[in-house]
Amino acid sequence: MGRMIKFARVDTLRVVSACVAIMLVTLGALACSDNGDSAKTSLRDRITELKIEALDTGPTHSDELFALGQALFFDPILSGNRDISCATCHHPDAASGDALPVSIGTGGTGLAADRQLGASRHFVPRNATELFNRGAPQWHTMFWDRRIERDGLLGISSPAGEDLPTGLPNVLVAQAMFPVTSRDEMLGDKDEASYEEGGNELAFLDDEEAIWEALMVRLLGIDGYVEMFTEAFPEIPTENLTFVHVALAIAAFESDGFAFADSPWDRYVAGEAGALSEDAISGGELFFGRANCATCHSGPLFTDQEVHNIASPQTGPGKAGEAPDDFGRFRESFDFEDLYRFRTPPLRNVELTGPWFHSGAYTSLEEAVAHHLDPLQSLEDYAQSASARELASLYEDEWSERQFSRSVRDETGAAFEGEFAFIYTDEVRTDMITRTLDPVIADMPELNDDEIAQIVEFLKSLTDPAARDLSHLVPESVPSGLPLDE
Ligand code: HEC
Ligand code: HEC
Incomplete structure (x- = not known):
């Protein structure tokens, strides 16, 4: 298997530069392109063929629910x-992400690219x-490994199993139940637990339901929230409010606040021929062709919302037992076919949302x-890439520490615990990645730099100009009175 893939490993650089040389000498562009213009389907035809339609951004919500969701989304009161x-x-200042390769949770300071990891x-x-x-x-999955998904008639499957309240309307609402239960993200460590005034009483708790309940005690102890919940859910008596109502409000804010479907691409799909540059059109033809x-x-x-292994670089701290790697979907399914598979990310406004990939391995779209x-x-070749070099300088200490622990592990062979125990070396990793490589990705065409640039132009046409400035979504203050991020 490994050998087959090696065979496909053509020296692209050499082929591309040979092509460029031929082009320069003969000015015969046809010598390099394997599709004559006649064989090319126009972007307009592809749109018709593929039945590409306008994006439906979903139902909107009441102002009161939006306002409650916005307050909760920005309020640190939800963290231990x-x-x-x-x-x-x-x-909003980081296009609804954090502009970091991987996130920094509780204990950190600062915002977006300036955010620093807290001590230990x-x-x-x-x-x-x-x-x-x-x-x-259309959304029926959440997370890079789809660990929340709509599950046919059974409703929604999630890490909480049977503890997830039933009847949640969609996966976005289900997702909003979870960040507060994650120790590294929002909950805090056990040794931070304290019942003192303003202490982290949540950190004592291991069980999702108990965390959700304790958070409701916090929220309903704040008059501003009682009022906002009453306005957002007028038919629900305060004593019947649960964390599901928190999740409903947050999801309402997320879906209304971050809905953007008026990119040049959308206008082109709607029939506006001049909405895309020529390069973007050529890029679109490549993208869909x-x-x-x-x-x-x-x-x-x-996005198809399916998981695929595209041999993405294993950067970052990695996940639990397999660190410094991240086995992706395998962590949920325990199916070896799912090793290193990650959900195809959506691409709207992708220009604004770097670094890209599940661990932010790439800092340039190209x-x-x-x-x-x-x-x-x-x-x-990843270690030699511009992205790897940029990340190394941004996170010098953490990065070199991590690279160090990685190389120690590689030499000694990190053991993966439990019944799947094996010795873990660079070779083993490459072999594992190769085995489950997606067949489409294993057989991609060669493109020259101009064509890659055209695809990037096309990707930039997926940016809704209004999404460039989301500052209107940041509230002045939050009901708890806690300071907002800056
Ligand atoms: C410490 C940083 C951090 C905090 C705080 C945080 N998130 Fe996230 N969020 C992430 C990361 C990292 C992922 C991807 C995790 C994964 O896929 O395994 C993510 C994924 C998501 C997704 C999944 C989107 C998709 O299509 O897969 C949603 C929705 C989301 N977060 C909403 C929220 C909400 C709502 C809150 C607050 C209740 C929140 N996040 C708090 C870092 C954070
Ligand atoms: C076999 C499925 C597949 C094909 C084909 C594919 N992609 Fe991807 N793409 C993915 C997956 C999966 C990821 C995420 C990988 C990861 O995070 O480790 C991704 C990531 C990306 C990202 C980064 C997005 C982000 O938010 O991190 C961009 C941009 C992208 N792909 C563009 C393209 C372009 C352009 C093409 C065609 C040249 C393409 N993809 C072909 C599956 C695919």
């Missing part, structure tokens, strides 16, 4: 130590997803796109 809110990692804290293992258009009715991008980045959200075209080679 009262020092971090949803907005810390999904901030751990990074959150993954890149904070952006939150654009999560109110769209020869470059196969839309096989996975499909539909109006530009490199993120180019990775797809020769994934195994790109994985092997």
Whole structure:
């Protein structure tokens, strides 16, 4: 298996530069392109063929529910130590993410790219997803590994199993139940637990239901919230309010606040021929045609919501037992086919939401796109990439420490605990990644730099100009009176 893939590992650089040389000498562009213009389907035809339609951003919510959700989203009162809110990692100033490769949870200081890890804290293992258009009715999965998903007639499956309240209307609401239960993100460590005034009484708790209940005690002890809940849920007596109402309000804020469907691409789909530049049109033709991008980045959200292994670099702290790696979907399914599989990210406003990939491995869109075209080679060469160099300088201490622990582990062979125990070396890792490599990604066409630039132009046409400035979403203050992130 490994050998087959090696065979596909063509030296792209050499081929591309040979092509460029031929072009320069003969001015015969046809010598390099494997599709004559006649074979190319126009972007307009592809839109018709693929039945591409306008994005439905979902139902909107009442002003009162939005206002409550906005307050809760920005209020550090939902965190054990009262020092971090949803907005810390999904901030309007950072296009609904945090502009970091991987997030920094409770104990950290500062916002977005300036955020620093607190003393003796751990990074959150993954890149904070952006939150654009999560109110769209197509969404049936949440998280890089789909650990929350709509599960047919059974409702919604999640890490809380049977403890997840039933009857939640969608996966976005279900998702909003969880960040408060994560020790590294919002809950805090056990040794921080305290019943003192203003102390972290939540950190004593291990059980989701108990955490949700304790948070309701906090919230309903604040007059401003009692009032806002009453306005948002006039038919629910205060004593019947639960954390589900918190989640409903947060999801309402997320879906209305971050809904943006008026990009140049949307205007082009609606018939406005001049909405896209020529390069963006050529990029779109590649995206939906020869470059196969839309096989996975499909539909109006530009994701199939399926998991794929595209041999992404294993940067960042990694997850639990397999650290410094992150086994992706395998962590949920325990199916070896799912090793290193991550959910296809949506691409609207992608230009604004770097660094990209599940651990923020790429700091440039060009490199993120180019990775797809020769994934195994790109994985092997990652340490030499501009992205790796940029991240290394941004996070010098943590990064070198991590690289160090990684190399120690690689030499000694890190053991993966339990019944799947094995010795873990670079070779083993590459072999594992190669085995489950997505067949589409294993067989991508070669593109030259101009074509990659065109695809990037196309990706930039997915930016709604209004999404560039989200500062109107930041409230002046929150009902708890706690300071907002800055
Ligand atoms: C410490 C940073 C941090 C905080 C605080 C945080 N998040 Fe996140 N969020 C993340 C990361 C990292 C992910 C991706 C995790 C994964 O996929 O495993 C994520 C994923 C999500 C997603 C999934 C989107 C998708 O399509 O998969 C949503 C929605 C979300 N967060 C909303 C929230 C809300 C609501 C809160 C507050 C209740 C919150 N987050 C608090 C970092 C954070
Ligand atoms: C086999 C499915 C598949 C194909 C084909 C594919 N992608 Fe991806 N793409 C993914 C997955 C999965 C990720 C996330 C990988 C990770 O996080 O480790 C991703 C990540 C990305 C990202 C980063 C987005 C973010 O928010 O982190 C961009 C940009 C992107 N792809 C563009 C493209 C383009 C352009 C093409 C065509 C040249 C393409 N993709 C083809 C599955 C695919």
